[in-house]
Amino acid sequence: MIRRVRRMTVMMRIMHWVLALSVAACFVTGLYIAKPFWFRPAPGPADVLVMGNVRFVHFVAAMLVDVAFLSWCYLFFFSLQEPFVRSLVPFRKRWGEAWAMLRHYFTLRNKPPTRDPGIDPLNAYGFLVIHFLVFVQMVTGFGLMRPTFSHANSLLPIWPWILEVSERVSVAAFGSLVAVRQVHHLAGFAIVALAAVHVYLQIWRDIFWTEGHISVVFSGYKYVEEE
Amino acid sequence: MPKCPHPRRAPSPSDVERRLDALEARFQGRGRDLEELLASRGISRRSFLKWTSMMTAALWLPPTFERSVARAAAVATRVPVVWLHLQECTGCTESALRTAYPGISELILEYLSFDYHETIMAPAGEAAEKSLEDTLENHRGAYLCVMEGSIPTAMDGKFLRLGPKGETGLSLARRVAAGAKAVIAIGHCASYGGPQAAAPNPTGAKPVHEALGIQTIRIPGCPYNGVNLVGTILHLLLTGEVPALVDGRPAWAYSKRIHDTCPRRAHFDAGEFVEQWGDEGARKGFCLYKVGCKGPYTWNNCNEMQWNEAASFPIRAGHGCIGCSEDAFWDDMAPLEKPLADGAVAIPFLKGVEGSVDTVGWTLIGATAVGIAGHAVYSAAMKKSKPGQDGEEGSHGA
Ligand code: SF4
Numbered sequence: 001m002i003r004r005v006r007r008m009t010v011m012m013r014i015m016h017w018v019l020a021l022s023v024a025a026c027f028v029t030g031l032y033i034a035k036p037f038w039f040r041p042a043p044g045p046a047d048v049l050v051m052g053n054v055r056f057v058h059f060v061a062a063m064l065v066d067v068a069f070l071s072w073c074y075l076f077f078f079s080l081q082e083p084f085v086r087s088l089v090p091f092r093k094r095w096g097e098a099w100a101m102l103r104h105y106f107t108l109r110n111k112p113p114t115r116d117p118g119i120d121p122l123n124a125y126g127f128l129v130i131h132f133l134v135f136v137q138m139v140t141g142f143g144l145m146r147p148t149f150s151h152a153n154s155l156l157p158i159w160p161w162i163l164e165v166s167e168r169v170s171v172a173a174f175g176s177l178v179a180v181r182q183v184h185h186l187a188g189f190a191i192v193a194l195a196a197v198h199v200y201l202q203i204w205r206d207i208f209w210t211e212g213h214i215s216v217v218f219s220g221y222k223y224v225e226e227e
Numbered sequence: 228m229p230k231c232p233h234p235r236r237a238p239s240p241s242d243v244e245r246r247l248d249a250l251e252a253r254f255q256g257r258g259r260d261l262e263e264l265l266a267s268r269g270i271s272r273r274s275f276l277k278w279t280s281m282m283t284a285a286l287w288l289p290p291t292f293e294r295s296v297a298r299a300a301a302v303a304t305r306v307p308v309v310w311l312h313l314q315e316c317t318g319c320t321e322s323a324l325r326t327a328y329p330g331i332s333e334l335i336l337e338y339l340s341f342d343y344h345e346t347i348m349a350p351a352g353e354a355a356e357k358s359l360e361d362t363l364e365n366h367r368g369a370y371l372c373v374m375e376g377s378i379p380t381a382m383d384g385k386f387l388r389l390g391p392k393g394e395t396g397l398s399l400a401r402r403v404a405a406g407a408k409a410v411i412a413i414g415h416c417a418s419y420g421g422p423q424a425a426a427p428n429p430t431g432a433k434p435v436h437e438a439l440g441i442q443t444i445r446i447p448g449c450p451y452n453g454v455n456l457v458g459t460i461l462h463l464l465l466t467g468e469v470p471a472l473v474d475g476r477p478a479w480a481y482s483k484r485i486h487d488t489c490p491r492r493a494h495f496d497a498g499e500f501v502e503q504w505g506d507e508g509a510r511k512g513f514c515l516y517k518v519g520c521k522g523p524y525t526w527n528n529c530n531e532m533q534w535n536e537a538a539s540f541p542i543r544a545g546h547g548c549i550g551c552s553e554d555a556f557w558d559d560m561a562p563l564e565k566p567l568a569d570g571a572v573a574i575p576f577l578k579g580v581e582g583s584v585d586t587v588g589w590t591l592i593g594a595t596a597v598g599i600a601g602h603a604v605y606s607a608a609m610k611k612s613k614p615g616q617d618g619e620e621g622s623h624g625a
Contacts, residue, residue, distance in 0.1 A: 034568040035585070036500055036517060050498025105602070108609050146484075177524050178550075178559035182572050182584050189588030193595040200599045204606065 001226050005114060007216040009081045011071070016217055019068040022061040023134070023191060029058035030188050062141055069134050087115070087124035094121040105201075108208065114224055126198065133191045140184040142166030146177065237289055238466045246467055247298045253369070254305040258340030261301040268334060278331040285532070286458055287479050292465070299464040303335050303457070306464065307362050307370040309403050310344040313396045314387050314423055314432055315376025319414040320346050322450035330536040332457045339460075342370065356390060363406055371460065372407035374400060377416040377424055378438035381431030401439055409463055410435065410443045413456065415551055418445035418475070425557035436475065445475040449551035454532045455480045473526070476552070480532075485522035485548050488530040491515065509545060519564040520547025527552040 008016070031037070032054045076084045088094055100112045101122040112120060119127075143166040145155055155163060170180045206213040212223045265275055279297045283290060312320070323336045324347065341348055342362040343355065350358050362370055376396075379386035384397030404410045412435045415421045424432040436443045446455045459477050462470045471478040486492065494500070495514035502508060502517060514520070525548050529540040542548055550560040561570060571581040582590075 035566055036498055048498075049496045052496035052498075054498075055496075106605075108606065176554055176559055178553075178555075178567065178570075181524065181567055182570070185568065185584045186572075186588055189591050193591050196592070196595050196599065200603070204603070208606065208610070 003224050003226050004221050005224050006220060007119070007222055008220045009079070010220065011075065011079075013217060013220060015068045015072055015075075018064055019072075019134075020195070022064040022068070023195065025061035026058055026065065026137075027188055027192050029054045029061070030185070033058060034185055062138075065134060066138055069131065069138065072131060082118055084119070084124060084127070087118045087121055088128070094124075098122040098125055105204075111209065114211075114222075123201075126194065130191060130194050130198070133187050133194070136187045137184060137191070139166045140170045140174075140180045140187070143168075143170035143180050144177070144184060237292070238468075240291065240295070243292070243295045243465050246465070247295060247302060250302045250306065250464060251298075254302065254307075254340075257307070258305040259338045261304050261335070261338075264304070264334060264338055265331070268329070270331060270334070275331060282454075282458060282461060285454070285479060285528075286462055286470075288465075295465055296461060299461045300331075300335060300457075302464050303460050304338045305340055306460075307342045307366045308339045308344075308373060309342055309359065309362055309370055309407070310339075310373045311375065311396075311400060311403060312345045312389075313374060313376030313400060313417065313435075314379050314430065315414065315416045315421070317346060317375070319375050319448075319450040320344075323453045323456075332454045333536075335457050336453050342366075352391065359403075363403065367406040369408055370406070371463070372403050372410045373413055373456070374404075374410060374417045374435050374443070375413045377420045377432040377434055379423070379430035379432050380438055381429070386430040397438060400435065404435075404439055404441055409469060410439075410441060411456065411459060412436065412443040412445045412447075414451045415447045415449045415556070417443070418447035418552075419554045419556075421449070422557045425555070442469070443475065444469055444472065444477060446480075447476060447552040448527065449549075449556075452480075452527075452529065452532055452534060455528070474554075476526070480528045481526045481552060483526060483528060483530075485525045485527055485530060485542070486520075489514075489522055489542055490530065491542060515542060515545075515547035517566055518547055519549075519562065519566055521550035521553075521556070521560045521563075521567070522548040524560070524567075525550040525553050 033051070036051060097112060098121040100110065101120050104111055114120075118124075142155075142163050145163050146167045167177075170183075171177060174180050174183050202213055202217070205211070211225075212221075216222045265272075275297070276293070279293045279300065280290070282300075283293045283296045286296075288296070310320075323333055329337060343359040345355075348355060348358070378384065378396050378400055380397060384395035387396035388394065389396060389399055412418045416423065416432075417435045420428075420432050420434045420437075423430060424434070434443075434445075435441075436445070444459055446452075446459060448455070455477065458480065459470060462468075462477070462479075473482050486495070489495070491512060491514045494512070495516055499511075499513040500508060500517040501513045501515050504518065516523075520542065522542065529542070529548070533540045533543070547564070549563045550556040553560070559570075560567075568585045569583045572584055572587065
């Protein structure tokens with residue numbers, strides 16, 4: 001008999017895609033901002049603000065990341081359906097389960113049971129790392145927008161204290177604004193590397209488990225064969 | 228750390244006038260007379276008044292203070308100044324003195340009443356020492372102390388010895404700072420340590436405020452801009468107070484990002500960059516970001532004040548900003564002619580190995596890709612060799 005297992009609520013799926021798309025947008029635009037690779041020879045007076053638009057996309061996508069991240073934080077503890085935190089505690093037990101899953105990835109044997117509700121702990125720990133890196137990006141990103149006295153900063157009128165707090169925290173943590181900038185750059189790569197692993201694992205599960213794993217992120221369900 | 232500064236309330240005009248009266252009375256007859264100096268250089272009263280308006284605005288004072296600023300400028304050439312050369316190259320002094328056509332700021336700097344200034348003072352030997360000691364004693368609490376250069380602290384400061392008694396820079400600086408009305412740290416070295424404080428910093432060079440544990444007014448730059456020193460001195464004379472500071476630097480001069488006020492900024496936003504020195508973009512005045520401009524990380528007023536009587540400044544002249552008014556720029560902003568993405572960072576867990584952030588990042592992505600591919604091939608091979616196993620094992624857990 002095939003049973004339908006609910007894995008992701010509507011909110012989780014929305015957040016997942018908002019995060020995925022905006023992180024991708026941030027990465028590509030970030031590469032351009034760090035080292036503008038596309039040169040537009042000016043035919044005359046500049047009428048297209050290439051860097052200006054790329055930065056605009058970077059900032060808007062970053063704001064979406066912030067919103068998705070904060071709602072994720074909320075649902076992490078307070079989701080009515082299934083708070084993620086349950087996939088992480090009790091710590092000992094979940095750690096054991098994560099280890100079992102890791103072994104399974106390399107032996108292809110002893111597939112750990114599908115948790116219902118909740119995601120498997122290895123995944124959950126992985127997400128925790130990714131979200132921590134996203135948090136680093138938020139703080140360093142706001143820090144780099146350090147308010148100047150000229151107030152030449154679009155965020156300053158809306159959200160003044162966040163810039164100041166982020167700047168202080170990130171400069172205190174990494175030493176200087178330049179170091180903050182380098183950390184912001186590196187963490188972007190780390191997020192993309194982890195996201196690649198994540199995507200690969202979902203495809204791997206879809207192939208090796210034959211449970212329709214990929215459809216989880218679209219429909220919210222996967223299908224488990226039961227005896 | 229940096230905070231968006233809020234300007235203090237403008238000082239009360241009557242207080243300012245009273246203070247200037249007192250200063251004029253106290254230092255009468257010392258130093259040179261500004262009016263004479265201006266006349267001797269053929270600088271008209273009109274240019275001088277224009278300059279006072281500029282300085283008043285720069286110091287964030289209302290226009291009613293222009294008269295007071297003019298008076299303070301006249302006092303500035305009379306107040307005793309002790310200028311110490313510590314661990315430095317004298318570039319800051321040179322940049323102020325070597326102007327072919329000194330503007331009013333440079334003129335005032337040149338004719339500050341230096342009671343002690345190793346490069347330009349007339350007395351030598353014993354006489355020079357005496358002049359220093361006399362100032363420390365007679366003008367205690369009233370003289371201004373300007374320090375140029377960092378202070379080596381390793382080996383008890385023995386890397387720097389000065390004068391006939393071989394006094395260490397550390398001890399001399401401590402002595403002079405103790406009785407000064409204010410200590411002004413000039414240039415990057417005195418403000419942040421300069422190249423001698425760059426890793427590995429063999430002499431234990433420290434900026435003045437760290438070496439002596441005192442508050443200084445930092446006027447960084449390599450070299451600093453004379454306008455910023457004169458403005459700070461005027462502020463001290465007018466109000467008797469240290470100006471509002473950001474990161475220890477006068478907010479009126481150092482609270483704007485170079486990148487935000489840059490004349491090439493439109494080209495940055497348009498995505499028009501100089502790719503190579505001397506290319507078409509360079510001729511058209513495009514943005515210097517890709518040839519290493521550090522304007523986005525640098526706070527200074529070069530754009531507004533410019534250099535050499537507002538003739539030009541680095542970005543306008545065609546070279547990117549090197550970030551010389553920022554902490555640790557010798558370490559952080561290198562290589563100066565490449566964007567930060569190409570700058571070297573220490574690679575975590577590999578001691579002593581450096582690479583650019585981009586190299587590290589792409590290596591990380593590459594390693595991940597290799598890992599994924601390896602695991603995919605491995606899984607496929609495992610499945611082939613033991614077909615069916617995963618399916619059966621997998622089902623009973625669910
Ligand atoms: S030249 Fe430098 S400061 Fe000016 S816009 Fe370009 S990057 Fe910014």
